[in-house]
Amino acid sequence: MKAARWHGPYDLRVDDVDEPRLCDPRDALVYVDVSAICASDLHVWRGHAPTLDRGTILGHEFVGEIAAVGADVAGFVPGDRVLAPFSTSCGGCEPCARGETACCEHGQTFGWVSGGRGLQGAQAELVRVPLADGTLVSRPAELPAELSLLAGDALSSALFAIDAAALEPGQSVGVLGCGTVGLCALVAAQLERPLQVLAIDASPARLALAERLGAHPVPLDERALQRIRARTEGQGLDALVETTGNVDLARAALGLLRPGGTLCSVGVHDGGSAAHLPPESAPGMRLTGGRCSARRLVGRALELARARADDFLVLLSHRMPLGEAHSAYALFDRHPGGCTKVLLQP
Template identity: 30%
Template sequence: MRAMVYRGPYKIRVEDKDIPAIEHPNDAIVRVQRAAICGSDLHLYHGMMPDTRVGTTFGHEFIGVIERVGGSVRSLVPGDRVMVPFNIYCGSCWFCANGLYSNCHNVNPNATAVGGIYGYSHTCGGYDGGQAEYVRVPFADVGPSKIPDWLDDEDALMCTDALATGYFGAQLGDIREGDVVAVFGAGPVGLFAAQSAWLMGAGRVIVIDHLEYRLEKAKQMAHAEVIDIADVADVVVEMKRTTGHLGADVAIDAVGAEADGNLLTHVTAAKLKLQGGSPIALNWAIDSVRKGGTVSVMGAYGPIHTAVKFGDAMNKGLTINTNQCPAKRQWPRLFSHIRNGYLNPKEIITHRIPLEHIAEGYHIFSAKLDNCLKPVIVPDAA
């Protein structure tokens, strides 16, 4: 098969790889029809994620058709169209039994916090991802679901991570009717979080970013007020000014560790196998929310961080809710919102790129060229 292959920071190409095999009776092999490049894939692309090994195939957002199944798989058969959550989880441990699919205890020998994630380095289990013609899907009776006949393929693709994570970010905010919600970051996850905040009763939604085309999308897609970081001297002061000097009720960090990083994060990622990332957006969220408010964090952060203003958060009496999104848990609500016309996930997609040209796709997305917001990859086998 043809697959995207990592060869080092900023170096990816499409190569021939063996079609993945059934390694366990619970496995399925999926022929990929659509995949996506996620903003968090840029951490890998830039060499910011520890233990990203040469030869790895990225991609944790994908849908496709079942090609083969292991002998124990009962819910799927070859030919089924499936959407696959980015989480890999067993479905039977304590965490899975309590809906914490992203914290599964049995799928990642390299970490005690996060479970398994497709195509996201060996710190997340070492599983190859879906930016390829075929991908192995473990625990096929647990993770993937058949795509409903009424659901568009690209809408389903967005549910595998970006939409589910944005919706989850709004959930973590514990939004009450009339709340002022600030969303830091106008990438796909931030835009979906802003849309979702309205569904949960927000009275105002304010999106903060530094790219004009993303802020325009926030106004058009999420009907949000916007703050362009380049236009204000101090983001926190501006947030206080626009909220009667109280601060937002809820702040959602949809940035996580900035994918470009800095010298310190490059050194710690490459040499010490640790990635924290810059805490700027998270500290802005802590400072911008009112006393007694809530900060939601669902962005991609590494295992350490030493510069978060935790003392300020404690002294302000903030509630901080965090986790990687358990994507499949969000699907029933998302399906309802999509079917009723409240959400149109595929409107976020700006580029559709053949798999053979994925290196150019990563460059366009990383450099923010051509107003790129969400690139989708189309394998030749599709």
């Protein structure tokens, strides 16, 4: 089968590889209908994940159709249409029982193989899904496949971020970084009845999309703080969701908050994390965020996808054949303003 494999920084090739097989009675094999490139895949593409094995098939955002199931899979049969969160979960361990599926004791992330251990990704024609009953979710027939795909990562991550920000009605919330997760977070924030939702980004094209989604655009430049203060009676934001994956920006984001405000950081950070922020720089602030338990949130994410389908379809900016995966990564990496989500079709 064809699969997009990482061979080193900026070196992604679509190779012919052996099809995956059922390795455990709880496995399923899924024909991929469509996969997507996530901003976090770009970290790998650029070589910022030095422990990843060369030859790893990338991709953790996908929807597909069941090709085969192991003897112990009870919930799915061949032909079922499914979506997957970006990581697997058993549904039975202590963290899973609490809904913390991202911390599953048996969980693995798609597209992550290191030292010969791990799970191949879904930018391929076929993908193996361990713990199929705990991981996979049936896809609603009436929803376009691409919107179900968003529910597995971008939309569930957005809901996670807004939950973590713990907004109260009437508050002012900002989203710093209007990539796919940020744009989805602008929509999720509106469910909490805020006074206003501000979108902060340097790209005019992304700000235009944010405005279309109902947010007030704030260009990320030297006047950003001034503009935010002017809209919040000089106070600053009650909460800010940071999705950029840039530690310096996360640090700068503290300055946009009111005293005691909440910073929720969900970006995948290169070389550090928002946890490295100096506490003395924002007295009384709440710092939250982390890795989303997408499996728990998929149901709510699908509801939101259904309610705002027209808005979310606009975020899917590019569709390319899997065979052009290298060009697709290069395009997304260059971040032309209108490139929000690149879909790959086997």
